Amino acid sequence: MGFDFFAHRRDNSLVTVEIVVKSGAARRRDRLHRWAWALIDASLWFMAIFGAVWLRFDFVSTPLLERTTLEFALAAVAGHLVVGAFLGPYAVGHQRGSFEESIDIARTVAVTCAGLTVWALLADPLVVPRSVPVVAGTLALAGMFAVRFVIRSWRDHRLASRANQKRVIVFGAGEAGRHLVRSMVRDPRGGYFPVALLDDDRTKRRLHIDGVRVRGTRESIEAVARRQNASTLVVALPQADAPLIRELTDQAEAAGLDVLILPPLLEIIGEQPTVHDLRDVNLHDLLGRRPISLDTTAIAEKLAGRSVLVTGAGGSIGSELCRQIARFGPAKLYLLDRDETGLQTTQLSLSGEGLLTGDDTILADIRDLDCLRTVFERTRPDLVFHAAALKHLPLLETYPLEAWKSNVLGTLNVLAAAAESGVGTFVNISTDKAADPTCMLGYSKRVAERLTANYARTQPGRYVSVRFGNVLGSRGSVVHVFTAQIERGGPITLTHPDVERFFMLIPEACQLVLEAAAIGPDGEVMVLEMGDQVKILDVARTLIRLSGRSGIDITFTGLRTGEKLSEHLFASSEDRRVTSNPLVMSVPVPRLSGDEVLAIDMPSVHTAADVMRRQATFPLPSGV
Numbered sequence: 001m002g003f004d005f006f007a008h009r010r011d012n013s014l015v016t017v018e019i020v021v022k023s024g025a026a027r028r029r030d031r032l033h034r035w036a037w038a039l040i041d042a043s044l045w046f047m048a049i050f051g052a053v054w055l056r057f058d059f060v061s062t063p064l065l066e067r068t069t070l071e072f073a074l075a076a077v078a079g080h081l082v083v084g085a086f087l088g089p090y091a092v093g094h095q096r097g098s099f100e101e102s103i104d105i106a107r108t109v110a111v112t113c114a115g116l117t118v119w120a121l122l123a124d125p126l127v128v129p130r131s132v133p134v135v136a137g138t139l140a141l142a143g144m145f146a147v148r149f150v151i152r153s154w155r156d157h158r159l160a161s162r163a164n165q166k167r168v169i170v171f172g173a174g175e176a177g178r179h180l181v182r183s184m185v186r187d188p189r190g191g192y193f194p195v196a197l198l199d200d201d202r203t204k205r206r207l208h209i210d211g212v213r214v215r216g217t218r219e220s221i222e223a224v225a226r227r228q229n230a231s232t233l234v235v236a237l238p239q240a241d242a243p244l245i246r247e248l249t250d251q252a253e254a255a256g257l258d259v260l261i262l263p264p265l266l267e268i269i270g271e272q273p274t275v276h277d278l279r280d281v282n283l284h285d286l287l288g289r290r291p292i293s294l295d296t297t298a299i300a301e302k303l304a305g306r307s308v309l310v311t312g313a314g315g316s317i318g319s320e321l322c323r324q325i326a327r328f329g330p331a332k333l334y335l336l337d338r339d340e341t342g343l344q345t346t347q348l349s350l351s352g353e354g355l356l357t358g359d360d361t362i363l364a365d366i367r368d369l370d371c372l373r374t375v376f377e378r379t380r381p382d383l384v385f386h387a388a389a390l391k392h393l394p395l396l397e398t399y400p401l402e403a404w405k406s407n408v409l410g411t412l413n414v415l416a417a418a419a420e421s422g423v424g425t426f427v428n429i430s431t432d433k434a435a436d437p438t439c440m441l442g443y444s445k446r447v448a449e450r451l452t453a454n455y456a457r458t459q460p461g462r463y464v465s466v467r468f469g470n471v472l473g474s475r476g477s478v479v480h481v482f483t484a485q486i487e488r489g490g491p492i493t494l495t496h497p498d499v500e501r502f503f504m505l506i507p508e509a510c511q512l513v514l515e516a517a518a519i520g521p522d523g524e525v526m527v528l529e530m531g532d533q534v535k536i537l538d539v540a541r542t543l544i545r546l547s548g549r550s551g552i553d554i555t556f557t558g559l560r561t562g563e564k565l566s567e568h569l570f571a572s573s574e575d576r577r578v579t580s581n582p583l584v585m586s587v588p589v590p591r592l593s594g595d596e597v598l599a600i601d602m603p604s605v606h607t608a609a610d611v612m613r614r615q616a617t618f619p620l621p622s623g624v
Helices: 024-056 067-087 099-122 132-160 175-186 218-228 242-254 283-287 296-303 316-326 340-351 369-379 393-398 400-420 440-458 478-487 506-519 536-547 594-598 608-616
Strands: 002-009 015-022 166-171 192-198 232-235 258-261 307-311 332-337 361-363 383-386 425-429 462-467 470-472 492-494 503-505 525-528 554-556 584-587
Touching (some): 067 132, 166 175, 166 218, 232 242, 242 283, 283 470, 283 536, 316 332, 400 608, 425 506, 440 462, 470 506, 478 492, 506 525, 506 584
Parallel strands (some): 232 258, 307 383, 470 503, 492 554
């Protein structure tokens, strides 16, 4: 009794292992099948010898009747069977026509051909013309490959054409698409039958993969679906960005096709896509995907072996930053937050323990300067990532003093404690609402950017800010609100039908934050490339469609105080500068000293908004 093991990926995290037990009868059948192929190959050698002799004598048949020709042909047959039994083609159960079998067959033919050539050269009298072994070997090898290709194509097409399989169009004839098509064709249990390939690269127009032909570009989706009676479009582009996925999804839905997608390669075991990796399109695919290019060497040089402290480590951005930083091997990673539950969750994700007993987990409030000074004096971090902040726009409009205390004074406290402890690099996490701000969140974050820029001019080390837009999955994200409303049966509440925002995924944002920390010019704001803005109304409709529920209404409540229809990553007066990474730009920031902030008596609830507005919109000094 023998065993075969097959690993199948069912989703992004679960892998099931199927063990197939081969009975004795099955093993005998397999052995008989292999030796049937051995006889086919031997017959091809036999015919190839006679064919080579016939070619050598200009299609005169008399030499074919010579006894020596028959002896040479029988010797070729015997030699091939013996060599093949030892070198693998008939001793191992290869998949017919696979790369491994092709290598073994070529090696067997080469060894057999070499032996026959030696015999032909040394034989006296001459057995066959000396060119016969090489010509015959070439003919035999071509015949073996041709027979396998025909049989395999016929069998794969027959298996894949079963009535219970979905007829699919695969978009993407690159490496991932080829692996996927072969997986579909060879796995009759996968449930998918590829009927066509599509690719925007017109040089692939006549390409065939296991009998499946490229039949057009993305503009051909509807026509090809109709001709091939397809029911599903599979997007086989693991690195596809969100705009392309949205376009393909819209075209597929217009053609009445379901849509499946390959996840990014990092989520695929062994990075070899199979039919079992396919999943439904989700909101992250439609809004947040983008190819990220990182200078990992520069990031590693900045983080490896260094002491790093992250404020707001219990939040969505801070916790993901901690996970990204941990990959680069820091000497020590300190997690600081005032939310004890958030700290425990982050610690669990990093180490699998949530005991909260180590000195790397710090419960502290950034509003408390004395506490921060004690923490920084003890930890002496080389790098600080300041992610702690209040960020709910409507609440901060109602309570502007809280924005002042946390986002302005809290940031100033962290800057002061960091400078006193000799921090080498300080990264302040900002927001796109700081560009031409109109709300309390934007004003407070713009002041924080200016404070950070001032420390860059007055302190040793490097102080930069990083500005980006909405992050899918972060706390307070509109996605969480809409999802909860859908689960309750609606309605979804939206301020205005034309409101649009930038979106990216948490891991992508944090990766670019690390990149900005490595390459950012001292004192400037690093602005992450966010792609095109997406209408929030489209987000709501997409979530309703993905939920599978019908009858969910969308109601409009009107723009809130300080809310814009569209966001801007850059202020109108900012001078954009390129960096070494095309996904990151930098802009100069007008400085604001901490003394100017502290010189103001603690504003009241009513005056805090005016104070932040004045300090956020101070004109840019000449020469900065």
